[in-house]
Amino acid sequence: xxxxxxxxxxxxxxxxxxxxxxxxxxxxxxxxxxxxxxxxxxxxxxxxxxxxxxxxxxxxxxxxxxxxxxxxxxxxxxxxxxxxxxxxxxxxxxxxxxxxxxxxxxxxxxxxxxxxxxxxxxxxxxxxxxxxxxxxxxxxxxxxxxxxxxxxxxxxxxxxxxxxxxxxxxxxxxxxxxxxxxxxxxxxxxxxxxxxxxxxxxxxxxxxxxxxxxxxxxxxxxxxxxxxxxxxxxxxxxxxxxxxxxxxxxxxxxxxxxxxxxxxxxxxxxxxxxxxxxxxxxxxxxxxxxxxxxxxxxxxxxxxxxxxxxxxxxxxxxxxxxxxxxxxxxxxxxxxxxxxxxxxxxxxxxxxxxxxxxxxxxxxxxxxxxxxxx
Amino acid sequence: xxxxxxxxxxxxxxxxxxxxxxxxxxxxxxxxxxxxxxxxxxxxxxxxxxxxxxxxxxxxxxxxxxxxxxxxxxxxxxxxxxxxxxxxxxxxxxxxxxxxxxxxxxxxxxxxxxxxxxxxxxxxxxxxxxxxxxxxxxxxxxxxxxxxxxxxxxxxxxxxxxxxxxxxxxxxxxxxxxxxxxxxxxxxxxxxxxxxxxxxxxxxxxxxxxxxxxxxxxxxxxxxxxxxxxxxxxxxxxxxxxxxxxxxxxxxxxxxxxxxxxxxxxxxxxxxxxxxxxxxxxxxxxxxxxxxxxxxxxxxxxxxxxxxxxxxxxxxxxxxxxxxxxxxxxxxxxxxxxxxxx
Numbered sequence: 214x215x216x217x218x219x220x221x222x223x224x225x226x227x228x229x230x231x232x233x234x235x236x237x238x239x240x241x242x243x244x245x246x247x248x249x250x251x252x253x254x255x256x257x258x259x260x261x262x263x264x265x266x267x268x269x270x271x272x273x274x275x276x277x278x279x280x281x282x283x284x285x286x287x288x289x290x291x292x293x294x295x296x297x298x299x300x301x302x303x304x305x306x307x308x309x310x311x312x313x314x315x316x317x318x319x320x321x322x323x324x325x326x327x328x329x330x331x332x333x334x335x336x337x338x339x340x341x342x343x344x345x346x347x348x349x350x351x352x353x354x355x356x357x358x359x360x361x362x363x364x365x366x367x368x369x370x371x372x373x374x375x376x377x378x379x380x381x382x383x384x385x386x387x388x389x390x391x392x393x394x395x396x397x398x399x400x401x402x403x404x405x406x407x408x409x410x411x412x413x414x415x416x417x418x419x420x421x422x423x424x425x426x427x428x429x430x431x432x433x434x435x436x437x438x439x440x441x442x443x444x445x446x447x448x449x450x451x452x453x454x455x456x457x458x459x460x461x462x463x464x465x466x467x468x469x470x471x472x473x474x475x476x477x478x479x480x481x482x483x484x485x486x487x488x489x490x491x492x493x494x495x496x497x498x499x500x501x502x503x504x505x506x507x508x509x510x511x512x513x514x515x516x517x518x519x520x521x522x523x524x525x526x527x528x529x530x531x532x533x534x535x536x537x538x539x540x541x542x543x544x545x546x547x548x549x550x551x552x553x554x555x556x557x558x559x560x561x562x563x564x565x566x567x568x569x570x571x572x573x574x575x576x577x578x579x580x581x582x583x584x585x586x587x
Numbered sequence: 588x589x590x591x592x593x594x595x596x597x598x599x600x601x602x603x604x605x606x607x608x609x610x611x612x613x614x615x616x617x618x619x620x621x622x623x624x625x626x627x628x629x630x631x632x633x634x635x636x637x638x639x640x641x642x643x644x645x646x647x648x649x650x651x652x653x654x655x656x657x658x659x660x661x662x663x664x665x666x667x668x669x670x671x672x673x674x675x676x677x678x679x680x681x682x683x684x685x686x687x688x689x690x691x692x693x694x695x696x697x698x699x700x701x702x703x704x705x706x707x708x709x710x711x712x713x714x715x716x717x718x719x720x721x722x723x724x725x726x727x728x729x730x731x732x733x734x735x736x737x738x739x740x741x742x743x744x745x746x747x748x749x750x751x752x753x754x755x756x757x758x759x760x761x762x763x764x765x766x767x768x769x770x771x772x773x774x775x776x777x778x779x780x781x782x783x784x785x786x787x788x789x790x791x792x793x794x795x796x797x798x799x800x801x802x803x804x805x806x807x808x809x810x811x812x813x814x815x816x817x818x819x820x821x822x823x824x825x826x827x828x829x830x831x832x833x834x835x836x837x838x839x840x841x842x843x844x845x846x847x848x849x850x851x852x853x854x855x856x857x858x859x860x861x862x863x864x865x866x867x868x869x870x871x872x873x874x875x876x877x878x879x880x881x882x883x884x885x886x887x888x889x890x891x892x893x894x895x896x897x898x899x900x901x902x903x904x905x906x907x908x909x910x911x912x913x914x915x916x917x918x919x920x921x922x923x924x925x926x927x928x929x
Contacts, residue, residue, distance in 0.1 A: 376760070376761070377759045377760060377761075377762075378737060378759070378762050379737075379760075379761040379762020379763065380762070403736050403737065403738040403762060404737075404738050406738075407738055407741060407742070410745045411738070411741040411742060411745055414741050414744070414745055414753065414754050415737075415741070415754065417753060417754065417755055418753075418754040418755045418759070421755060422755065423750055423753040423755050423756070424753075424755045424756060425750050425751060425756055427751070427756070428755070428756040428757075447758075447760045448758055448759050448760055449755065449759075450758070
């Protein structure tokens, strides 16, 4: 990114942080958290920072004008010490749901490839149209379908957290990640002190990984009809029934088929239904108890959108509700072969066009390397 | 502090305060070496250790978990306490491990029976109290099941390799896992063994009791026979195999998957079934007949003549059997160790 673009983005981000500091939720037990930040055009990651309160956090934003700010889900005795000396106490449970992991068919319509060799921009290409290079950087401008599909996964996850894992609804906070998905935080749960291995088991449970036929009624020897789960059963038994039997009237017939097909075929069925009923979370995120996550209320430098709490997920529209940069116009040279919508206004497509855009739209394109200051 | 009834002391003797129990009964350790009446308890203690050393579980004189007579109960507790004294006098760690494992299995069967005893609430209460006091797991009876917080379940179940123990294969509802009595007890088997073994290790070593010297010598001889006389050079072996051999040498339990890995690896290195078999002699549940049968199957000399190959590094990782070092040099199977060239 060139210096003029960096200055423009830094100015825009600084204005946002100055005017919207109320949106930044200083995490509970601030002094026990590790903070980190990055600056534009710098690969250096400032980590192992500890802050006492909002004032120090505000100062960090104003003095450094970071491109991205992060905070640990873990609580430490010494958050600013090196990792092995921090003295880990516990960590909130966090789930990451990202549209890019959902294998959505719409993705090819809004994926853009930028050639690392000649900077040629093309729509979802495997190799550069201009120089044939295969070293391409992929960018996506997620559409409403992506967001809706991610919301479905968030709702599936919330149901399991509440019904199966007994988590109080008020302790589940859903945040738009600022780019392509959602971060689901679980506070004050029985899982706070669990380590990575145990969290990995929780992940498998939520994703419906590792199920064996016996759990769902199919015994290896002398299987019988009575052990198959019912529709009204709680937990995975009920969800499995609804997915496989589809209606109560079909249950008996389908059980007969399952018994005829045998044990190994049932195992295959379990692996297949896992794709539909399991929640598509990123396993590595939940398992990691030392990770630092984008700070709620801060801007995501991949989009210029804010990571924000979703109080009403159904109505939430990230392209209006998380778009906080100002409307001041700026002239940019845009090269974005697909259209996008922000603050209820359509933009693009632009093919090497010099145009005047509001700051929020210009920043969105610059963050995705699809525009530069004219 | 857990208050135990008479029967419970016999079923779970490791919970009793050994010194206090003897004192309460008006005995001192020295009396067991000379008093002909107390000799029966000494013989029982010896039998108890021998059974454990043979990899079996001692069958007590309790009937349905109850002592028919007071002296039966007393002898049950005495024999356990004396067994610990005798083992301490031998100083043999192999005996500690085997005895702790056998006693854990014995206690496990009583705990399972007590938990499953629907008609006797006090028995269930006591069993759940023992589990809470020893392992800090709060379990509550709900209909035919015992329920515990998911987080407690996970802390224990992650050490199991079998898929059956994965959380997805349990009924989970409202933050609780539902388990049958046998699974509840199985979940804490390892900790129960560790608890008993730490009690023995931490018990003070008494000075030799006159009259028990011969018994102690006999036990030392038994223990020495259990320690394998083979020598294995582990220099050329990958870390996973070295680790498995270490476990067996310590007389600890190597999971089935670990035994499979070790046997198939050694077979792939050209060792014979007869050469490999003694390696497992130190396993707490060693049975020469079963070991030979299984090794012959793996070698393809029995059954359908399929020779089993050593599992891949990837597979071993998922079974927590991989202890990769830089010497592994990106191999994908332990049998490639030391052979791969850059």
